[in-house]
Each structure stands twice: as structure tokens, then as C-alpha cells.
Amino acid sequence: MPQPFDSKRRDLAVLWTKAQPNVSAFVSSLVCDFHDAEDILQQVAAAAAERFDDYDPDRPFVAWAIGIARNKVYNHLRSSGRDKHVFDSEAIGDIAEAFQRIEPDLAEARAALDECMKKVRGKTRQVLELRYVRELKPSVIADKMGMKDNAVYVMLHRLRAALTTCVKNKLGRSWGPQ
Amino acid sequence: MKPPNKLIDLYLDGTLTDEAAVELNAWIKASPQHAEAFARLTFIHRRIYENLQQQDLAQIMQQPDSVDATLNDLFATEETSNHQDALNLAALTDRVQLDRRKDSSQAISVRDLMALTGYLLRQTLRKYALSLSVSAVFVVAGLVLLFVFRSTDPAPPIAIEDAPAGPPAPAVDVIEEPQGPGEQQKGPEAQPRPQPTVVSTLTAESNAVWDRRPGIDLYAGQKLTLTQGFAEITTKRGAVAILEAPTTVEFVDSPNAIRLHAGKLVGLCETDSSKGFLVRTPHTDITDLGTCFGVDASDPSVTEVHVFDGLVAVASQISRGGAGQPVELKGGEAIRVGADQVVKERFVARDDLFESLAPRAWLALPGTGKDLAIDQVDPAWQVVSVNGQRLETPGQLKVSDVPRDFRDRLIPNDPQSSQWVRSSEVYPQASGQGDVYTVGHSFDLPEGIEPGAAWLRVRFDADDRLKQVRINGKAYTPPVNFIGDENSGLAEMTIPVTLLGEGNSAEFDVLDVVRDGGTTWFLRMDWAIRQGVTTSIGPPD
Numbered sequence: 114m115p116q117p118f119d120s121k122r123r124d125l126a127v128l129w130t131k132a133q134p135n136v137s138a139f140v141s142s143l144v145c146d147f148h149d150a151e152d153i154l155q156q157v158a159a160a161a162a163e164r165f166d167d168y169d170p171d172r173p174f175v176a177w178a179i180g181i182a183r184n185k186v187y188n189h190l191r192s193s194g195r196d197k198h199v200f201d202s203e204a205i206g207d208i209a210e211a212f213q214r215i216e217p218d219l220a221e222a223r224a225a226l227d228e229c230m231k232k233v234r235g236k237t238r239q240v241l242e243l244r245y246v247r248e249l250k251p252s253v254i255a256d257k258m259g260m261k262d263n264a265v266y267v268m269l270h271r272l273r274a275a276l277t278t279c280v281k282n283k284l285g286r287s288w289g290p291q
Numbered sequence: 292m293k294p295p296n297k298l299i300d301l302y303l304d305g306t307l308t309d310e311a312a313v314e315l316n317a318w319i320k321a322s323p324q325h326a327e328a329f330a331r332l333t334f335i336h337r338r339i340y341e342n343l344q345q346q347d348l349a350q351i352m353q354q355p356d357s358v359d360a361t362l363n364d365l366f367a368t369e370e371t372s373n374h375q376d377a378l379n380l381a382a383l384t385d386r387v388q389l390d391r392r393k394d395s396s397q398a399i400s401v402r403d404l405m406a407l408t409g410y411l412l413r414q415t416l417r418k419y420a421l422s423l424s425v426s427a428v429f430v431v432a433g434l435v436l437l438f439v440f441r442s443t444d445p446a447p448p449i450a451i452e453d454a455p456a457g458p459p460a461p462a463v464d465v466i467e468e469p470q471g472p473g474e475q476q477k478g479p480e481a482q483p484r485p486q487p488t489v490v491s492t493l494t495a496e497s498n499a500v501w502d503r504r505p506g507i508d509l510y511a512g513q514k515l516t517l518t519q520g521f522a523e524i525t526t527k528r529g530a531v532a533i534l535e536a537p538t539t540v541e542f543v544d545s546p547n548a549i550r551l552h553a554g555k556l557v558g559l560c561e562t563d564s565s566k567g568f569l570v571r572t573p574h575t576d577i578t579d580l581g582t583c584f585g586v587d588a589s590d591p592s593v594t595e596v597h598v599f600d601g602l603v604a605v606a607s608q609i610s611r612g613g614a615g616q617p618v619e620l621k622g623g624e625a626i627r628v629g630a631d632q633v634v635k636e637r638f639v640a641r642d643d644l645f646e647s648l649a650p651r652a653w654l655a656l657p658g659t660g661k662d663l664a665i666d667q668v669d670p671a672w673q674v675v676s677v678n679g680q681r682l683e684t685p686g687q688l689k690v691s692d693v694p695r696d697f698r699d700r701l702i703p704n705d706p707q708s709s710q711w712v713r714s715s716e717v718y719p720q721a722s723g724q725g726d727v728y729t730v731g732h733s734f735d736l737p738e739g740i741e742p743g744a745a746w747l748r749v750r751f752d753a754d755d756r757l758k759q760v761r762i763n764g765k766a767y768t769p770p771v772n773f774i775g776d777e778n779s780g781l782a783e784m785t786i787p788v789t790l791l792g793e794g795n796s797a798e799f800d801v802l803d804v805v806r807d808g809g810t811t812w813f814l815r816m817d818w819a820i821r822q823g824v825t826t827s828i829g830p831p832d
Contacts, residue, residue, distance in 0.1 A: 137337065138330075138333070138334045138337045138338075139330075141333065141336070141337040141340075142329065142330060142333035142334070142336075142337070145302070145303065145305055147340055199302065199307065199312045199315065199316060200316055200319070201316060203320055204316050204319045204320050204326075207319055207320055207323065207326040208319065208326050208329060208330055210323070210326065211323065211326035211327040211329065211330040212330050214323075214327060215327055215330055215331060215334075219334060222331075222334065222335075222338075223338055226335060226338045226339070226342065227338075227342055230339070230342045230343075239493075239507050241339065241343065242343055242506055242507050243507065244304075245339055245340045245343040245344070246343050246344060246346075246506070247507075250304070250305065251304050251306070266300070266304065266306075269300065269304060270296075270297065270300045273296075273300060273303075273332065273335055273336065273339075274296065276335055276339065277331070277332065277335055280335065
């Protein structure tokens with residue numbers, strides 16, 4: 114017997130609420146422009162709603178949603194041309210599967226990273242804010258901060274590395290490139 | 292092939308070459324573990340973005356005129372679990388359906404709702420408002436609403452464009468009086484409020500503690516109290532104000548002005564564009580005409596203006612209203628204006644009242660390993676004690692390549708300023724279980740810096756942690772800026788110091804936190820100095 118309409122709608126809402134951050138992370142891993150990534154996320158949300166009748170509740174919802182996102186991303190990369198030199202479809206597939214495997218860790222990692230971010234202060238935080246809030250390129254940040262380009266690249270690299278280590282320590286297990 | 296995490300960083304910063312892209316693509320496909328490593332690091336990248344956008348939005352929302360009140364209300368309800376969010380959302384869609392049935396002319400159309408979704412995705416997901424759950428709700432809103440209405444309204448989602456920014460602030464160097472409460476009211480038909488105007492930038496801090504932590508950009512209407520430490524602010528026109536706690540300032544809608552409600556600052560105008568920098572205290576307007584000056588409004592009954600160099604125009608608020616002419620002060624002159632806005636006294640400026648506020652250009656000091664070859668002993672930097680026990684014979688530090696274990700994340704050597712040095716000696720005072728090594732250095736002031744007040748900017752890098760710095764015996768707290776982990780870290784600190792012409796002592800306590808019994812550790816010290824204001828006008832009275 115088909116589920117009542119409202120029940121299905123609530124199911125979708127709950128499932129998407131849980132999956133959305135991880136789908137967002139997957140999309141952002143392949144689409145560097147944050148705003149493009151958000152546009153694609155919206156497309157994925159719309160497609161998930163349209164195709165929810167096809168969803169098999171015995172399968173993980175996040176895997177299903179990432180599958181939709183994978184196609185959306187691939188189409189975006191192919192049509193935009195901006196990222197066409199980075200990943201081929203096989204690599205995109207590998208990354209999609211990787212996100213499905215690490216999905217159980219992500220909520221905890223997210224909370225850990227938020228804690229770690231509190232440790233970033235002063236000039237390093239300023240550089241981080243220029244990169245992620247103002248979304249400036251490292252060379253522009255270098256001009257603004259009176260730094261050499263390479264120093265900004267190194268600082269960003271080190272910040273990510275340090276934050277990765279911090280998350281790993283808080284989780285008590287491996288995290289990031291080994 | 293570059294290290295994979297380096298490749299990923301280049302990718303994330305948009306600077307990956309075609310050749311490196313091929314490498315990265317191949318590396319990801321080579322192993323499921325590689326793909327996972329990529330996923331984890333890009334996840335970190337995404338979450339940094341979300342976290343900072345969230346902070347940024349929270350800050351903007353503290354501005355009374357910066358955020359649409361409706362959104363503010365929506366965000367204020369963020370206290371629920373994801374599940375509850377979803378149920379609330381479902382209830383919302385129920386109400387929407389009900390509205391549609393009751394009065395189609397009043398109902399929210401799918402177009403409107405998807406526009407809301409687009410808007411929230413742009414404004415809320417982009418800003419990642421307040422928490423994950425809230426942003427998720429908005430995505431779900433769009434998703435569910437589309438699900439609900441897709442059969443009845445085929446209109447595609449429409450993204451509402453960002454609210455148009457208000458007209459640019461007039462480029463005038465005056466501070467507008469604040470509007471009364473009634474003037475700030477907006478009718479229900481009011482258009483979206485303009486984005487706040489960035490008028491100044493937070494350019495440096497030292498041990499700074501704020502009542503509300505600001506970001507880099509400082510907005511018109513933003514009022515901040517520095518409760519501890521120092522902060523340097525640069526206006527859009529390039530004037531510099533250095534604040535010393537406790538100080539309360541407010542940023543007004545001008546590219547070259549600041550309101551000093553209480554406290555102390557030093558103003559500096561070294562460029563043509565910054566001339567005309569205006570500081571308004573409760574009693575006076577101080578207009579900088581290309582100079583360096585100090586303002587002390589710590590006492591609510593009086594404002595003091597001390598000019599160290601150049602020319603300043605001081606107008607009491609009475610004279611500003613036409614009752615008097617501004618008073619011009621030259622270097623070495625000072626004035627005191629009372630709460631009745633009458634000039635009480637003119638006297639000789641006292642730079643000692645502002646000696647901790649030191650605006651001057653930075654000059655590099657010789658760092659570790661300067662002008663030396665790899666493996667040479669650095670005679671200027673030595674290990675002088677271990678775990679607090681002074682060594683009879685100081686330990687040597689030799690110039691080193693960047694530590695191999697951290698090579699891809701540490702700043703490379705620059706022989707002209709500083710290089711990595713290493714200690715490989717075995718000290719009987721060390722246990723190998725979290726030892727503290729004190730590195731000592733003696734230095735003279737470089738040409739152009741005179742004895743007295745100065746600021747020291749220290750950039751310390753190590754495979755260990757900087758625990759404490761002592762300059763001429765005075766201890767300074769751990770760095771205001773630290774990024775690292777239990778094994779290594781970069782520390783930056785800017786500290787007000789008092790220095791001699793020759794033979795200044797600097798000591799750095801390095802905590803070898805790796806409790807592995809090892810004896811080799813690395814550090815790099817890169818530092819600079821800039822003069823305090825004391826030399827501008829000679830000794831105080």
C-alpha cells in the first residue's frame with residue numbers, strides 16, 4: 114500500500130536534512146567555486162525531490178543522493194569547461210564512492226573542525242578569512258596583506274594541514290592524506 | 292610528482308597547472324585510499340568555508356541595519372535538531388498548502404518559495420547561517436516545496452538576487468550624527484536594507500580581547516570595545532589608529548573617520564590619501580593633517596590631544612557648531628578639552644603617555660641562520676638552558692634544511708633573513724619526555740631604531756612549541772596567533788617592548804612536546820622591530 118503523501122514528504126525532509134552536508138561536501142570537492150557548488154546542490158535537491166518515488170528505502174539515502182550529485186557535477190564540469198582538465202569521469206566516480214565510505218565520520222569531523230577553528234587567530238585567521246569569506250585568490254591576499262605570494266600559499270597549506278591534524282587528534286584516528 | 296596534499300592544495304586554491312591536474316587525477320584513481328584522502332581534505336576545505344561564513348554572517352547580523360529582520364527572526368529560532376527542523380518544515384509546507392486552498396491570491400507561489408530557497412541557498416548556505424541544521428532546513432524547504440508543488444506549478448526555481456547595495460557612502464570626511472530611533476524605523480514596504488559599508492580594516496592585534504570579536508572588515512555603525520591588549524585599525528583611506536585597551540570605538544559611515552567613545556589611541560597619517568583622518572571624542576573633533584598624534588579620552592570629563600609630529604586641527608564640539616575656530620597644534624604641543632567643550636589647557640605633548648602605542652615601519656632583525664651555510668653553527672643563537680637549568684656551556688644550533696618530516700608545510704629557508712636551525716646535542720638535563728629548551732639571543736638595535744619603546748613582531752616556527760618569550764627579562768604571554776598541533780607550530784606575536792641600544796636579551800622557551808625520547812629538534816625565528824612614538828619629540832617633561 115502506498116505511503117500517505119505527508120509521510121513520504123516527511124521522510125524526504127528528514128533524509129535530506131541528514132544527507133545534505135555530505136552531498137554538499139562531495140559537490141564542493143569537485144566544483145571549486147563555492148557559489149557554483151551551491152547552485153549544483155540546489156539542482157541535486159530538486160532532482161532528489163522529483164525522483165524520490167524511485168528511491169529504494171533499503172539503500173542508504175546519502176549514496177543515492179551522491180549518485181544524483183555525481184551526474185550533476187559531471188554535467189557541470191563538462192558544460193562549463195572550467196574544470197575539465199582536472200578530473201575524468203572515473204576519478205569523479207572514485208571520489209563519489211570515497212565520500213560514501215567516509216560519510217559515517219563526517220558529522221563528528223565537522224564538529225571537531227569547528228573546535229579546531231577556534232584556535233586559528235591573528236594574521237593566519239585574517240588570511241583564512243580573506244580566502245574563504247572574501248573568496249580572494251592567494252595572489253590578491255598577498256597584495257592585501259603585504260606578503261609574498263608564496264607565503265600565502267604556504268600559510269594556507271599549513272593551515273589546512275594543521276587543521277587536518279587537529280581533527281585527526283580529536284577523532285583519535287586517521288584523517289586526511291596519509 | 293608533487294606530494295599529493297600539495298597538489299590538492301593547489302587544486303583548492305585554483306592554481307593547479309594542467310600537468311599537475313593530470314598527476315592529481317591519476318593519483319586519485321590509483322587507490323581507493325587516495326580518493327578517500329582527497330575527499331577528507333576537500334571536506335576540511337568546505338567546512339572551513341562554512342565555518343567562516345557562519346562567523347561572518349553572525350557578525351553582520353550584529354549590525355542592526357545589516358540584515359533583513361525576517362531572516363534574523365528565522366535564524367533566531369535555530370535551536371532544534373535536524374529531525375525537528377525537518378518536521379517543522381513539513382508543518383510549514385502544510386500551512387502553505389492550507390493557504391493555497393483558502394485564498395489562492397494570497398498564497399505563496401511556488402515561484403516565490405523557490406525564490407526563497409534560492410535566496411536562502413545564496414545568503415544562508417553561502418553564509419552557512421549559524422549552524423548546519425538551519426541551512427539544511429532551507430535546502431529542505433526548497434526540496435520539499437518542490438516535491439509538494441511540482442505537479443501544480445511547473446515554474447522553475449528562481450534565485451532572488453542579492454539585495455542591492457545601498458548608494459555608496461559619500462566620500463566626505465565628516466561624521467554624521469547618529470539617527471534618532473524614529474529615523475531608523477522602516478515601514479513594511481521598505482526595500483531590503485543596504486549591505487553594511489566596510490569603512491576600516493583590522494590590520495594588527497597584540498593580546499587583543501574584544502567584547503565582540505570583529506572580523507577583518509569593520510563596518511559603518513559597528514561599535515567595539517577592546518577590553519585587553521592592542522589593536523591596529525586602518526581606515527579605507529589609509530590612516531592608522533592604534534588602540535590600547537580599554538577603549539571603545541565606533542566606525543562611522545566615512546572612509547577616514549572613527550569615533551572614540553572612551554580610551555586611548557594613536558593616529559598616524561603617512562599617506563596623502565589619509566590626511567584629514569578625523570577622530571571624534573565626546574568633546575572634540577581631531578583632524579589629522581598629516582602627522583602622528585595621540586588622543587586620550589579615558590577620563591569622561593576631559594579629552595587630551597598630544598601631537599608628536601606634523602599638524603592637527605582640534606575643534607571642540609562647541610566650536611564645530613560655529614562658536615569658535617579650530618585650534619591647530621604642532622608637533623610637541625598638547626591640549627586638554629573639558630566636558631563643557633571648552634579648551635582648558637595647552638601644554639607640552641607627553642609621548643610617554645602613549646609609549647606602548649608604536650606606529651612605525653617594520654625593520655627586520657637578524658633571524659636564526661642569517662647569512663650562514665647549511666650545517667654551520669649559528670653563533671648568535673644558542674641553547675642557554677634546559678628545563679630551567681642554565682647550561683655552563685651554551686648548546687649549539689646548526690643551520691639546517693627544512694625539517695624533512697614537515698618539509699611540505701614549513702616556510703623554506705631564506706638566508707637573507709632567517710633559516711632553520713637544529714639542535715642535536717644530548718643534554719643531561721633533558722629527559723626526552725617533554726623538555727623545555729631555552730634559546731638565547733643577544734641583539735643590538737638596528738640603525739633607525741632608537742632605544743626606548745618599540746614593538747617586536749616575532750614569527751616563530753618549529754617542530755615544537757613556543758612556550759614563552761622574555762625580552763630583557765620581561766616575560767610575554769604565549770602567542771596571540773598560533774597554528775599547529777602537538778608536534779609543530781607557527782607562532783606570531785607582536786609585543787610592546789622597551790629596548791636598549793645594545794645588548795638586548797631575548798630568550799625563547801621551546802617546548803619539545805614530542806615525548807619520544809628524541810634529541811633533535813628544529814626552529815626558525817624570523818622577527819622585526821618598529822619604533823615606538825617616543826623618539827618623535829624627545830624626552831617628556
